[in-house]
Amino acid sequence: MAVCDICFGVGNIPKGEYENCYSCGGRGYGSSTDQACSSCGGSGKSTTEIKEQCWKCYGAGTIDENASVNHTSSKKNSSTSSNSSGSTSSSSSNSTAKEKQNAPSEAIWSISFVLGLFLGFIIYSEKSDFGQAIISGIIVWVISGVALHILYYVLKVIFEIVKVVFVIAMWTAIAIFIGNILGIELAQNIASNIMDIIP
Ligand SMILES: [Zn+2]
Ligand SMILES: [Zn+2]
Structure with a gap:
């Protein structure tokens, strides 16, 4: 959001x-036609200027740059992120960062390409067999690429679970802390149990 440059936010x-x-x-003129109006001096106009709604921001005072400049791509982003787990939509407001998160494939395939290249280079230096080095390199490239994709989604799911567990643990800790202060017996029991576990 940016302040409208036409009305300066008004x-x-x-x-x-x-x-x-x-x-x-x-x-x-006043009550008689030969006498100029005392308020306006005969002009017939007041000092209040007529204002109209800003044509650029439609009265909002601010302009959503993403909506006007990047209309089609932001629409595409929102539709793809709603189809997926929904975690990508809240994590970042930057549209380029969003695209990177939706498509990590490019980075994953480059990493696996480097791995394949690396292995091919090792095989070539060990056995001096160029054909075998290339075939092995391509196999490693494809397999590690697929494996890294699986790993990425597994880690993503684990990360989401950890996030939820962390929030639950945080609220539980707060609840026990508050319960302890208020003197609730159950919370005091839990707190003393935790103290026993922790050395
Ligand atoms: Zn405006
Ligand atoms: Zn007047």
């Missing part, structure tokens, strides 16, 4: 026109 812009004089209703 939400409306002056139209360059002024409202009619409240005293004479825009006529410019």
